Amino acid sequence: MKSPVRVAVTGAAGQIGYSLLFRIASGEMLGKDQPVILQMLELPMEKAQAALKGVMMELEDCAFPLLAGMVGTDDAEVAFKDADIALLVGARPRGPGMERKDLLLENAKIFTAQGAALNKVASRDVKVLVVGNPANTNAYIAMKSAPELKAKNFTAMLRLDHNRALSQLANKADVAVGDIKKLVVWGNHSPTMYPDYRFATVNGASLKDKVNDADWNANEFIPKVGKRGAAIIEARGLSSAASAANAAIDHIRDWVLGSNGDWVTMGVPSDGSYGIPEGIIYGVPVTTENGEYTRVQGLEIDEFSRKAMDKTLAELEEEREGVAHLL
Numbered sequence: 001m002k003s004p005v006r007v008a009v010t011g012a013a014g015q016i017g018y019s020l021l022f023r024i025a026s027g028e029m030l031g032k033d034q035p036v037i038l039q040m041l042e043l044p045m046e047k048a049q050a051a052l053k054g055v056m057m058e059l060e061d062c063a064f065p066l067l068a069g070m071v072g073t074d075d076a077e078v079a080f081k082d083a084d085i086a087l088l089v090g091a092r093p094r095g096p097g098m099e100r101k102d103l104l105l106e107n108a109k110i111f112t113a114q115g116a117a118l119n120k121v122a123s124r125d126v127k128v129l130v131v132g133n134p135a136n137t138n139a140y141i142a143m144k145s146a147p148e149l150k151a152k153n154f155t156a157m158l159r160l161d162h163n164r165a166l167s168q169l170a171n172k173a174d175v176a177v178g179d180i181k182k183l184v185v186w187g188n189h190s191p192t193m194y195p196d197y198r199f200a201t202v203n204g205a206s207l208k209d210k211v212n213d214a215d216w217n218a219n220e221f222i223p224k225v226g227k228r229g230a231a232i233i234e235a236r237g238l239s240s241a242a243s244a245a246n247a248a249i250d251h252i253r254d255w256v257l258g259s260n261g262d263w264v265t266m267g268v269p270s271d272g273s274y275g276i277p278e279g280i281i282y283g284v285p286v287t288t289e290n291g292e293y294t295r296v297q298g299l300e301i302d303e304f305s306r307k308a309m310d311k312t313l314a315e316l317e318e319e320r321e322g323v324a325h326l327l
């Protein structure tokens with residue numbers, strides 16, 4: 001039996017946590033032969049801690065053979081101790097009358113503290129996925145607050161956007177989702193993101209040529225993927241949770257176990273390519289192998305794409321400026 005991997009999950013008693021933890025414990029994220037220890041963080045408030053306790057009771061009741069241990073805590077340094085993987089899901093939601101700027105600052109406080117705690121106690125190779133919004137900038141803040149950890153291991157979740165785009169494309173082209181390769185979603189996890197199907201293939205042939213509908217791309221596909229989160233809230237009265245947890249599983253699974261040559265979208269600190277300033281956490285296409293991701297380089301960026309990529313970049317630069325004084 002392999003030795004257990006320590007997986008820290010914040011916001012463990014929230015909606016996404018409830019869809020996520022059981023799948024991690026069942027082996028869907030790291031493999032059916034990989035034991036895990038779940039290290040769960042929640043706010044210190046009585047209600048949150050009680051809910052966390054309930055989740056842990058249910059995890060226990062599943063008798064997962066791969067669940068080698070559990071920790072529930074309100075202390076980030078306990079949750080992140082020796083963590084190999086950290087899923088930062090918990091974040092401050094937007095309250096009534098709260099401006100976007102206030103939301104950014106409230107979350108900046110959380111992610112500077114959690115970055116510092118990771119820096120202090122996590123495995124030196126910890127792989128971090130930030131799900132809590134604003135995910136890209138929260139990941140940037142955590143990365144900047146953890147100078148002794150590998151900056152490249154701080155990532156933000158754009159996989160839900162990637163998966164949403166895959167399904168929209170499969171519907172439009174009437175092909176199977178699994179046959180679509182080489183899709184990318186550039187930029188920020190926000191409505192400014194740019195789902196780009198120019199390089200996508202279906203069974204090796206160009207998907208763009210098959211669809212052949214520039215109007216659909218600009219006026220239906222791109223806005224629909226961008227606004228999908230809002231559409232789910234409108235329909236369900238709650239934000240996406242099961243699909244977000246599923247995307248988090250996909251992101252980490254591919255990062256750890258490999259993407260078998262396919263492109264996946266990850267929000268990663270820029271290396272300066274594609275005109276994205278270094279360090280900005282931006283959704284790009286990557287391939288993954290042996291626990292490492294490699295950017296897909298050298299893609300041609302046409303005028304339409306440049307504009308879309310610059311728009312989402314401008315938003316990220318603005319967010320970065322808004323928190324600069326805290327870092």
Ligand code: NAI
Pocket residue numbers: 010011012013014015016017041042043048089090091092093110130131132133134135157158160161189239240241244
């Ligand atoms: P939720 O409100 O149901 O759960 C969040 C949980 O985090 C709560 O239990 C809360 O007590 C906890 N929490 C808050 N601050 C914390 C802290 N500092 N430390 C530890 N725990 C903390 O929210 P839900 O639906 O689970 O969503 C979580 C986050 O994920 C939200 O920020 C949401 O916007 C984001 N999200 C991101 C997506 C993406 O694609 N990147 C997709 C969907 C949601």
